[in-house]
Structure formats: C-alpha cells, structure tokens
Amino acid sequence: MILTREAIRQSVATGSIVIQPFDEELLNPNSYNYRLGRFLKISPRSVLDPLAAVEWDEIEIPEDGVLLEPGRLYLGHTMERIGSKSFVTSLIGRSSIGRLGVFLQISADLGHQGAIHSWTLELTAVQPTRVYAGMRIGQVSFWVPTGEPREYQGRYGSEAKPREYILGRDEILRTARAIR
Numbered sequence: 001m002i003l004t005r006e007a008i009r010q011s012v013a014t015g016s017i018v019i020q021p022f023d024e025e026l027l028n029p030n031s032y033n034y035r036l037g038r039f040l041k042i043s044p045r046s047v048l049d050p051l052a053a054v055e056w057d058e059i060e061i062p063e064d065g066v067l068l069e070p071g072r073l074y075l076g077h078t079m080e081r082i083g084s085k086s087f088v089t090s091l092i093g094r095s096s097i098g099r100l101g102v103f104l105q106i107s108a109d110l111g112h113q114g115a116i117h118s119w120t121l122e123l124t125a126v127q128p129t130r131v132y133a134g135m136r137i138g139q140v141s142f143w144v145p146t147g148e149p150r151e152y153q154g155r156y157g158s159e160a161k162p163r164e165y166i167l168g169r170d171e172i173l174r175t176a177r178a179i180r
Ligand SMILES: Nc1ccn([C@H]2C[C@H](O)[C@@H](COP(=O)(O)OP(=O)(O)OP(=O)(O)O)O2)c(=O)n1
Pocket: 091, 105, 106, 108, 109, 110, 111, 112, 113, 115, 118, 119, 120, 121, 122, 152, 153, 154, 155
C-alpha cells in the first residue's frame, strides 16, 4: 500500500516519516517533491572501475545553476533528510523533469526501512541541461511493508552531501571468488 498525501502529512507530524525541512506545499496526492541540494560531484572522465579509487570533483552549485553535459555522471543529493523506520521509501523523478531528459537515479529507487538521510541522486542528462540548487527536482513515495522489519544499517552520515560510495573491493573479490 502506498501512502496518500494526508497519510504522509500525518506521519511527518507524528515523526514516523522524516522529511527535513518539510513544506506542505510540496505534497502530491501520493508523494512528496524533494529539492536538489547544493553540492554536486562530477565523475572523472577516466574509466569508472569499482576496484580502483577515483577522484570526483565536488562543486557547490552556483546561483545561476550548473550545466549537466550528456555523457557525464553527476552525484547530487536531496536537500532534505528523508526516510522512515516504519515505511519503505521509493525515490523517483518528476515527469516534468523527465521531459527535460534528466534522470534522477540510475536503477536504484529503493530506500530501506530505517534509512534516514540526504539521498544521493545519480543525475544524467540526455542533452545539455541546466539545473539549480533548491529546484523541485524529484519525488519520494512511502510504502507499507509487510513482515518482520530489520532496520537498514547504512553508511550515510548526517551531512547533506552526495556520496560516491561504490561497492567495496572486498565485496567484489568475495563474490568473484564464490563463482570460481
Ligand atoms: N538513488 C539512491 C538509492 C538509494 N539510496 C540510499 C537509500 C537506501 O536505503 C540505501 C541503500 O540502497 P541500496 O541497497 O540500493 O544500495 P547498496 O546495496 O549499494 O548499499 P548498501 O551496501 O549500503 O546496502 O541507499 C540513495 O541515497 N540514493
């Protein structure tokens, strides 16, 4: 079951959903519009290899916005801390932003129960597109889970910043050994 606007509003009021800062104006019938945070990481032009450490540039988005170039990967973040111990969060885009050819996440729309932080956004653009800090860029919805809950023990800190965490070297090597 997905939460309605009123259920999201009440859950924020009782604390079972965290959206900080929260603005009622940003509620939709079944979701909440999040805003783009100030910091952006830009992928290096070199090969991205999960076994090799790579340096990402980090910028603060200027007032006149930042131009997203096709063929680059940008890690943004939600301006808000978002999540819930009671509900499962899903992170999706807004259709109006989709019509600009901008993707907000790449194949990762699930927020585990207990994950409460500023979400990392994997931004890509179909054609050169300018985005601005604070713009209403995407939406989150909340789902009622079923079964015994087990809280997410994540690696996201409390800072509102994009995280470039990729798979750990150990995880990749362990999996690789397991299939040999
Ligand atoms: N676009 C996304 C998708 C997810 N998350 C956050 C919320 C999720 O609860 C958490 C973990 O997501 P996944 O399980 O998809 O990611 P990993 O398996 O890579 O992370 P971990 O090893 O921490 O479980 O990351 C995020 O910030 N931005």
